[in-house]
Amino acid sequence: MSKLTHIGEDGRARMVDVSDKASTVREAVAEGFVRMSPATLALAVSGAGKKGDVRAVAEIAGVMAAKRTSDLIPMCHPLTLSNVEVKVEAADGGLAVTARVKTAGPTGVEMEALTAVSVACLTLYDMLKAAEKGMVIEAVRLVSKAGGKSGDWTAP
Numbered sequence: 001m002s003k004l005t006h007i008g009e010d011g012r013a014r015m016v017d018v019s020d021k022a023s024t025v026r027e028a029v030a031e032g033f034v035r036m037s038p039a040t041l042a043l044a045v046s047g048a049g050k051k052g053d054v055r056a057v058a059e060i061a062g063v064m065a066a067k068r069t070s071d072l073i074p075m076c077h078p079l080t081l082s083n084v085e086v087k088v089e090a091a092d093g094g095l096a097v098t099a100r101v102k103t104a105g106p107t108g109v110e111m112e113a114l115t116a117v118s119v120a121c122l123t124l125y126d127m128l129k130a131a132e133k134g135m136v137i138e139a140v141r142l143v144s145k146a147g148g149k150s151g152d153w154t155a156p
Contacts, residue, residue, distance in 0.1 A: 006075045015075050021106035026147035028101050030113035032121045032140035035094040040132040044124070045090050054127040055088040058097070062086030062120030066101050066112040076111050079103050086116050088124065094135070097121055098143075108148050114140065 008014040036044070047053040063084045070078040083102040088095050099116035101109040121137045128135065144154040 013075065015077070016107070018077060018106040021149070023104055023106050024147050025104050026102070026108045026145070028108060028110040028113040028145040029143040030099050030110070030117045030141065031143050032097045032117040033091070033094055033138050034097070034121050034124045034128075035136040035138060036128065036132055037134075040128055040135065041090060041094060043131055044095060044128055049127065050130070051127045054124060055095070057127060058088050058095075058120040058123040059086040061123040062097070062099055062116035065119030066099065066109075066116040069112045069115040072115060073111055077107050079105055079107070079109065079112065081109065081112065084112070084116060086120050088120060095124055097124070108145055110142050110145050114142060 005016045006013055043049055044054050047055075051057070063086055065072075066084045067081060070076040081101060081103050083100070085100045087098045089098075090096075097117050097120045099113045099120065101113040101116060103109050117140055121140065125135055125137060141155065144152070146152045
């Protein structure tokens, strides 16, 4: 079993010291899904909702969220992100959200990608809830990460 890096020898939560880690290019991709009725999906795709283009707003919200991850997740380091790309696309049964985050630094960007997807999904819910309160946010997960000491990883 691997040791949890955010738990110190005394069992207390701690921020990991990355001051001695090499600065390398790191990238992470995450995804999520907002399940909704066909009518709500049609409204979202049309861009004709009262709140405007819900997909564009969600994409911007995801970018903003990635940049604020360390403000939301207590043990995350503030990072200088070199790229954040969030896409919201129509899919069977709802809207698929994908985030790709990149940096050159001493720690990975998995949490930034996951935060971007989560907030984009929440934004979609917020913007469409007048049409359907029963939407379900699901399948938020890390798809892949590249770089760093632990190397590359892709979800099975």
